[in-house]
Amino acid sequence: xxxxxxxxxxKITKRGQNVTFRCDPISEHNRLYWYRQTLxxxxxxxxxxxxxxxxxxxxxxxxxxxxxRPKGSFSTxxxxxxxxxxxxxxxxxxxxxxxxxNQPQHFGxxxxxxxx
Amino acid sequence: xxxxxxxxxxxxVQEGDNSIINCAYSNSASDYFIWYKQESxxxxxxxIDIRSNMDKRQGQRVTVLLNKTVKHLSLQxxxxxxxxSAVYFCxxxxxxxxxxxxxxxxxxxxx
Numbered sequence: 001x002x003x004x005x006x007x008x009x010x011k012i013t014k015r016g017q018n019v020t021f022r023c024d025p026i027s028e029h030n031r032l033y034w035y036r037q038t039l040x041x042x043x044x045x046x047x048x049x050x051x052x053x054x055x056x057x058x059x060x061x062x063x064x065x066x067x068x069r070p071k072g073s074f075s076t077x078x079x080x081x082x083x084x085x086x087x088x089x090x091x092x093x094x095x096x097x098x099x100x101x102n103q104p105q106h107f108g109x110x111x112x113x114x115x116x
Numbered sequence: 117x118x119x120x121x122x123x124x125x126x127x128x129v130q131e132g133d134n135s136i137i138n139c140a141y142s143n144s145a146s147d148y149f150i151w152y153k154q155e156s157x158x159x160x161x162x163x164i165d166i167r168s169n170m171d172k173r174q175g176q177r178v179t180v181l182l183n184k185t186v187k188h189l190s191l192q193x194x195x196x197x198x199x200x201s202a203v204y205f206c207x208x209x210x211x212x213x214x215x216x217x218x219x220x221x222x223x224x225x226x227x
Contacts, residue, residue, distance in 0.1 A: 006159075031213065040219070045215055056214060102165075104165050105162070109158050
């Protein structure tokens with residue numbers, strides 16, 4: 001399967017703990033995105049990488065959140081000192097660059113985070 | 117600010133009928149739009165996209181219409197099937213690579 005892969009699929013942790021999620025994009029895609037989705041809502045943009053460079057960050061991305069894409073391939077999203085409000089589905093998407101034209105984002109199946 | 121919304125949170129259609137899902141967007145500068153389908157427990161699945169220099173685009177059983185005058189987007193699904201039951205999102209590309217999603221419409225296909 002050459003789609004976007006996310007790991008783990010589910011994470012349950014106690015408030016105050018740190019968590020890290022991994023995303024493996026479609027191999028030829030150089031753009032990678034992180035979104036957060038809560039129940040009954042659409043995904044909310046968190047951050048975007050082109051290759052290894054983090055080019056955009058949402059105001060939703062507090063200081064407790066950090067994302068990396070060290071070699072321009074897989075990415076990690078870390079949440080430090082988790083809070084109840086961090087409970088959500090964390091989605092990763094990737095896309096190709098299409099020169100001057102836009103390219104669609106393709107999503108993984110997400111990591112569902114539950115904070116106890 | 118930028119926002120994308122949907123007129124109806126739920127839509128029920130008979131199997132075999134056509135479905136129309138609507139979306140309103142607020143940023144007249146948006147130049148690219150995508151429709152996604154999301155099934156329970158899965159990530160959004162790309163259905164079809166349209167650029168702002170077009171007003172219609174067709175795929176397999178799906179058609180997207182874009183009306184820039186009233187900032188409205190619609191997704192038409194022909195001959196709706198049980199497997200089409202899902203939540204449908206429109207997404208609007210604003211500034212940079214920031215995509216804004218609407219809250220979604222749940223489509224239920226009745227036998």
